[in-house]
Amino acid sequence: MFRDISLQDLFSLQEKEPHTIIDVRSPSEYKEASIPGSINIPVFTDEERAEIGTLYKQVSKEAANERGLDIFAAKLPAFIREFKTIDTSMTVFCWRGGMRSKTAATVLDLMGIHANRLSGGIRTYRQWVVKELEKEVFPPELIVLNGYTGSGKTALLKRLADVGHPVIDLEQLAGHRGSIFGQIGLEPNNQKKFDSLLIHELDKVKKAPFVYIEGESKRIGKVLLPSFLFDKKENGIHVFIHLPTEERVKNILADYNPWESRDKFIEAFTLIKRRIHVPIAKEIEQSLEDGHFETAVKLLLENYYDPRYEYSTTKHPHENNFVIHADTIDDAYEQLMKLGTSIEKMKII
Template sequence: MPVQTLPATEALPRLADFDTIIDARTEDEHALDHVPGAVNWPTLDNVQRIEIGTLYKQVNPFEAKKRGAALSARNIAAHIEREVIDKPRGWRPLVYCWRGGNRSGALATILGAIGFQVTLIEGGYKAWRAALVDDLERIAPTLRYRVICGPTGSGKTRLLHALAAEGAQVLDLEGLACHRSSVLGHLPGQPQPSQKRFDSLVWSTLKGFDPDRPVFVESESKKVGNLRVPDALMDAMRASPCIDLQLSDVERVALLLEDYDFFVRDPEHFCQRLQALTELRGRETVLGWIDRVQAGRTPEVVLELLLHHYDPMYAASIRRNFVQFAQARVQALTDRSDASMTAAAGQLLAGTD
């Protein structure tokens, strides 16, 4: 059966039309980013691709193509034996590689020869990425955001989770970025995704939202850790109505000690991270914080960080960047408990059109 092609712009809204989305690139390329829901069937694996590339440059293209064909044929055979034998005649795969060339073409040709209706993304992942970036810029301004603002430790992320549990539409940028969006926000053992992967995750989340319902999102700066929030999304958030979340200082400290418990369990790691603030706060101040952490006075240091470092910076940034903050709805929390977050989520949903 002849292989069909589909422009990347048309593939964006039609992913659900296909039974399986197959990424024929290497494992490393797939890990960096991929079409949402794609499975990885490398035509050449990481090592083989380097081997063929070296042969192409150091010997000649003809020898590289012969060797590449042999490796590709073995890999494709293994994929078919592992994944395709039980597939019915009506199975419809969507296949792509980097630019829609040899790797995906070889796999698609064999699957088509078997009798499956195979579709290739024209231009491969490269075209898909360009189409996704354009579509992200289009979708972001069409949604109605409600921006949860509040100083560090006020429970913004917990409230987002409570809202999601109550059925609200929630965009958790920190969750997608695997980072808590501050100098101390790196999560141990959880590397951030690539920028491309982050963009794909944001796009996939946004396109699943109902534009007639509000989307709750936490106030963020332009970067979450090392990742940049797409400009169109950032502009839309900054122009949206705000919610001013308030929690007492005592509860904020307790919440942070719970959410950043790895700092409590590993004071030396906390001290190392505090050193990143030396340029902003001065060496003497930071050394004083470190001394107190090492003396077991971490809650005291956390409170001082809030009142003298995070709160002033956050307040200035919010007023400067979020144009509707002056008219924000105040949402005061009684405490940091799950019950308090659930109650606040219910109140917000009841008062949101």
């Protein structure tokens, strides 16, 4: 017989051994928000779930249950086969720990496959995330990377993480680069998904004395930073990275690949077009239409992004400011590594 377990039981299992978490909700529910690291083996597709829901509302609970049983019975062999490919212990969950996860766990047990069921489902997990964020506790000091658009801040965070430095990449968690063009080529996350990913990233680095982070605004795409983290970032140790405009243009082109999404760039540009002097705006738009992306990006930096970020160098307390002047990303990385070591020594002493 399957066993109902609490969220804390699930966390303990994950710490002890490899453990697979299976979301048996529909694909659209899973896509909207799930427990990080879970996989989706749905009991019902989106269309099947909608059909059963309509029967429940318009006919009766019994009619909905009967139809649900018919649908699930037909797909049972394929459902079981997916679970047989999992070679770790496992836990299934649905929205509130209801019929879908109970049905999945019961059927698996009958086939000799043991799976726990998360009591309360993802609803109890979401409640835990909200409570954890409300605690507003995050001890490490933040080293905040600032710089004009194209300064390679995200690339620098990745390099730091690759060599073992504690890093939180907020743009990656948000699925958005933070600019008006930031969603192009990405899939922005909603607040629920962002909060879930963030709380796990905070937990990973909570014992580190310093954590590197990018100087983001309060809003990143569709999501908002929790106030305690935003305030901590504002009062952190700020490093301002300066690269030549030409180098920044190269970085942006390499990151965005605008030639793959020209129409989306033109569409996004219309949202800020009125904020730019008319002749320049027309030149940018024409450059985008003609595929002259290097020209368009350079004009955008000089006439839109750079003026908007001019205030950054005077926004934070002087004693917490450090400046890096570099010719390339490689140069900036080498300087940042040396500066980071110096900052950590100064703060520890």
